[in-house]
Amino acid sequence: xxxxxxxxxxxxxxxxxxxxxxxxxxxxxxxxxxxxxxxxxxxxxxxxxxxxxxxxxxxxxxxxxxxxxxxxxxxxxxxxxxxxxxxxxxxxxxxxxxxxxxxxxxxxxxxxxxxxxxxxxxxxxxxxxxxxxxxxxxxxxxxxxxxxxxxxxxxxxxxxxxxxxxxxxxxxxxxxxxxxxxxxxxxxxxxxxxxxxxxxxxxxxxxxxxxxxxxxxxxxxxxxxxxxx
Numbered sequence: 510x511x512x513x514x515x516x517x518x519x520x521x522x523x524x525x526x527x528x529x530x531x532x533x534x535x536x537x538x539x540x541x542x543x544x545x546x547x548x549x550x551x552x553x554x555x556x557x558x559x560x561x562x563x564x565x566x567x568x569x570x571x572x573x574x575x576x577x578x579x580x581x582x583x584x585x586x587x588x589x590x591x592x593x594x595x596x597x598x599x600x601x602x603x604x605x606x607x608x609x610x611x612x613x614x615x616x617x618x619x620x621x622x623x624x625x626x627x628x629x630x631x632x633x634x635x636x637x638x639x640x641x642x643x644x645x646x647x648x649x650x651x652x653x654x655x656x657x658x659x660x661x662x663x664x665x666x667x668x669x670x671x672x673x674x675x676x677x678x679x680x681x682x683x684x685x686x687x688x689x690x691x692x693x694x695x696x697x698x699x700x701x702x703x704x705x706x707x708x709x710x711x712x713x714x715x716x717x718x719x720x721x722x723x724x725x726x727x728x729x730x731x732x733x734x735x736x737x738x
Contacts, residue, residue, distance in 0.1 A: 623715035626703035639690040
C-alpha cells in the first residue's frame with residue numbers, strides 16, 4: 510500500500526493524466542495505517558529501551574547478584590558477621606596461651622574455611638562506620654546464643670549471661686538496623702566483594718561453625734566480657 514501511494518504521488522508530480530489524483534480525504538485514509546505502524550514501532554522501541562535501562566540500573570551485589578529477597582540480606586549478614594568473628598577471635602588468640610589458644614585457633618581456622626573471601630569482606634567493611642556496629646551486633650548474637658544454651662543446659666552462668674545480654678542490647682544499635690547497614694555497604698562495594706552464590710554454598714557449615722566459635726569465644730572471654738560494653 511505504501512508503494513502504491515508513493516507511485517501515485519510521483520505520477521501526480523509528473524503530471525501523468527492516466528492516474529487520477531486521490532482526494533485529500535482518501536489520501537489521509539490511506540496514510541493512516543502507515544502513521545499507525547510508525548507510532549507502534551516507536552512505542553515498542555521506547556519500551557525496550559526503558560526495560561534495558563531498568564535492568565542496568567537495578568542494584569547489584571557481589572558477583573552481580575541482586576538483593577531481591579530477605580534471604581540475600583541474611584546471607585550477607587552471615588558472611589559479614591562471620592568475618593567480624595574471625596577478627597575478634599584473633600584478638601583473643603593474641604591474648605591466650607596453651608590449650609586455650611590452640612582451641613581458639615582451631616575454631617578460627619574453620620570459620621576461614623567457611624568464608625574463603627573473609628579478607629576481602631573485612632577489608633571492604635573495616636573502613637566504614639558500620640564495622641564497629643557489626644562487631645558489636647555479632648557479640649550480641651553470641652550472647653543470645655549463649656543464653657539459649659545456658660537455659661537449655663541449666664547452667665549456673667545463666668543469670669550473669671542474661672544480665673550481660675541486657676547491658677549489651679542497651680549499649681548497641683538494633684541488630685536489624687545493623688543488618689541493613691551491612692547490606693547497604695555490600696551494595697556500595699559490590700565489585701570488591703564475593704558472589705553471594707559462593708557465600709550460600711558454605712551457609713550451613715558456617716552456621717554450625719559460628720555457633721561452635723561463639724561458645725569457644727565466650728568461654729575464653731568470660732572473665733573480660735564486661736569490658737565489651
